[in-house]
Amino acid sequence: MTGTSTQTTANSETPAATNDAATLVVSNKGVDTYGRLLRYAFPYWTAFLIAVVGMAIYAATEPAFAALIKYMTDDSFVAQDPEAIRQTPLLLLGLFLVRGLAGFMSTYCMKWIGRKVIKQMRSQLFSRLLTLPTSFYDSSTSGKLISKLTYNVEQVAQATTDSITVLIRDTLTALGLLAYMFYLSGMLALTFAICGPFIAIIIVIISRRFRRISTRIQNSMGDVTHITQEVIDGHHIVKTFGGQEYETRHFEEVNESNRKQQMKLVVTSAASVPLVQFVVATALAGIVYMATSDYMGEITTPGTFMSFVTALLMLLPPLKRLTMVTGGIQQGIAAADSIFAVLDADPEPETGNKTLARAKGNLEFRDVSFAYHKDKTLVLSNISLKIEAGQTVALVGRSGSGKSTLVNLLPRFYEIETGNILLDGVDIREYKREALRNQIALVNQRVTLFNDTIERNIAYGAMEKATKEEIIRAAEAAHAMEFIEKLPDGLQTITGENGVLLSGGQRQRIAIARALLKNSPVLILDEATSALDTESEFHVQAGLDRLMRDRTTLVIAHRLSTVEKADRIIVLDGGEIVETGTHQELIDNKGHYAALYRMEFDTDT
Ligand SMILES: Nc1ncnc2c1ncn2[C@@H]1O[C@H](COP(=O)(O)OP(=O)(O)OP(=O)(O)O)[C@@H](O)[C@H]1O
Ligand SMILES: [Mg+2]
Incomplete structure (x- = not known):
């Protein structure tokens, strides 16, 4: 499956094939x-x-x-x-x-x-x-x-x-x-x-x-x-x-x-x-x-x-x-x-059988280390982190420092080998996969839209039965309604494959609306507002702020202005937590964050 295209251009008999000594019509x-x-x-x-x-x-x-x-x-x-x-x-x-x-x-x-x-x-x-x-x-x-x-x-x-x-x-x-x-x-x-x-x-x-x-x-x-x-x-x-x-x-x-x-x-x-x-x-x-x-x-x-x-x-x-x-x-x-x-090929293993109606949203990383491939370098090392229900935690750090990797471990896209991740005090591997994923709404770096109407994209999958009012409310909170209303078919507009018929910022707002409609106790926003201009981002942020209040939120953003208000900011570098604290604490600390902040401030003005 991983074979490259050049592999097939090798046209001589492979040694393995000629060694296929069994002269049977059909081998075993x-x-x-x-x-x-x-x-x-x-x-x-x-x-x-x-x-x-x-x-x-x-x-x-x-x-x-x-x-x-x-x-x-x-x-x-x-x-x-x-x-x-x-x-x-x-x-x-x-x-x-x-x-x-x-x-x-x-x-x-x-x-x-x-x-x-x-x-x-x-x-x-x-x-x-x-x-x-x-x-x-x-x-x-x-x-x-x-x-x-x-x-x-x-x-x-x-x-x-x-x-x-x-x-x-x-x-x-x-x-x-x-x-x-x-x-x-x-x-x-x-x-x-x-x-x-x-x-x-x-x-x-x-x-x-x-x-x-x-x-x-x-x-x-x-x-x-x-x-x-x-x-x-x-x-x-x-x-x-x-x-x-x-x-x-x-x-x-x-x-x-x-x-x-x-x-x-x-x-x-x-x-x-x-x-x-x-x-x-x-x-x-x-x-x-x-x-x-x-x-x-x-x-x-x-x-x-x-x-x-x-x-x-x-x-x-x-x-x-x-x-x-x-x-x-x-x-x-x-x-x-x-x-x-x-x-x-092995499907995702079902390791737990605990169900969960609605989590409170307490999250904890206990000494988590992770590598994408065994015997390759660690992408995350010894991450320990506790997030109280309802808190907003921002992850910042250089590109490639492991922010997306860290949040992708929560819905168990990848399995960790060392350490534990706990949701409401229980290892996430003890939950049924579906039960765990039901608790998490995710807007990731690469927005995925399906070739369907905007409405169906917002009320995707298990949210199929959402009412029109709920969909509109989510779209409004994500400040998506303002552009949806201007489209000739409104919510019924077809987005095209992966949303090609929409702008990058519009796509992001639909993805945010989708996550908001899910109304889950844990919300992950990985560069969710990166494609928005400052004004739209400000509006979306206002909507998000309201929603973040009663759920545990992990925000990843390069633009530090959007993470200032987080309860806590975690600075990752090379897969390790190098600093944590509130915006003010970290500025006063004059460490990594302060340096990042100063740099952004300098280039922004
Ligand atoms: N699917 C993958 N398989 C193998 N390695 C990966 C995979 N995804 C990411 N990596 C590696 O893991 C490291 C951390 O990547 P990650 O996406 O977590 O960074 P990030 O902090 O989110 O960066 P950015 O700010 O650019 O989004 C990188 O060195 C990257 O090359
Ligand atoms: Mg990332």
Whole structure:
């Protein structure tokens, strides 16, 4: 998932792949994956049964056709039997009618199962995405995840349905035809059977190659989506920084790699069919020689010979499809592997079972240290901090000092390894995740708006049932109503993807309104007013002040004028608390805060 785009351009066989010594058609892992895939289809076994019956009937029509040829040649043509002359066309029609119906029945049922499986897999992937921890998203690109949901899932459907159809129907067909050939002439059929092992070898080689290439194709499809998405999301930057050439080059690389891998599949499949056919043709040549020379003991009539050759020729298409089917299955297995990897990723662990109606809002950090990655440097070290319910605490400090990290630990976006964080005296890990998060309203540095109406953006998620009055009140407190009223559709205005149709400050005010509507005992404002001009900020601040009074609030702001009124100011530096106190105390202290304040004051005036 973390694979970079350049990884997929490496096109030579990887050593790992060539070491894959198991010369089985499908390796053990493949069997596991396929077994797991089939479990998805298992609930639909009745449909599957109907499909198999359809396939069996369909398969039986093939030797029946070969038999009809014998009847037609010997009785209609050679013997000129009037009965046979009358019957043959009718039999022919009947045969194809049955074949058509059976074909329809099996295709419909298999596709129906396939679509069910696709839908279920997509739903599972989607709901897994909703529960994955933040660290998972930090380490994967959205493009690749999206491509799994769209492209890979479709490939899985092929493996579970199309390939299975071919596997069952064509195996039955081939067996039926072979049996018929044996019935006609065991000797000739044996001659033909000699080519079986050769065909098997070709199939084994092809299927191994297919899986390898398929994984690369799926990865490169992920890259294609990923780059496209970045260019779409970042089109402003691409335009102003002249990124077109870079992106074009980058995309060309990925696109070309995708094409190359696809062509490898084409070469493999295109070469395999003639190879198999050549093997069969060799057998056919032998058979024709034997049948027309002295060996011809068993071939008694021209009809038998015609019928035998017909059966043999009819054997070619199913053999061809069977050669290819492993390819489809391998593609599906490769795709399923990548999907199962996401489905198997650990969701956020539920460590507690305490529920909480409404917290008082006492917060405490006890000797908390945190690093984003084990064995990497600490981003926060030995943070101890007590916040009484209803207090407003401001976090200030240089960029990168760990302010956002600290507040992100509260809703458990990341898990701490050392120390404790307590809400109302209880470790936050003892609460149910949902119960904990219900207590917290968050406005973070990167405002997220959904492509919906302003109203739905304010009353998002669990607040769906908020009344119009409540929504308007929240919007007013956030001073959002003043611009919302001026919009042609008011609260019903669509914000565009991530709020593109609004200004930065307007977006922030909607995010604040959303947090205010939640009316939770803990409020986190991470640079929540940074995009506002001084006047709007003043107004929003007034609204916020009123709301902060009865809830515990953590404010992060670079503009120190907005944190002056906080009950306490915490100064972070390099992940450590270096100073705490009220604005006045810290100014008098002449320490970090005073220095920061002086600097801002100097540049502001
Ligand atoms: N998801 C992440 N994975 C790894 N490291 C991260 C992640 N987010 C932040 N960091 C690192 O943690 C450190 C603290 O980042 P943080 O976002 O907490 O800083 P901040 O004080 O909020 O800065 P700013 O004022 O610029 O918002 C930084 O060095 C940053 O590189
Ligand atoms: Mg930050």
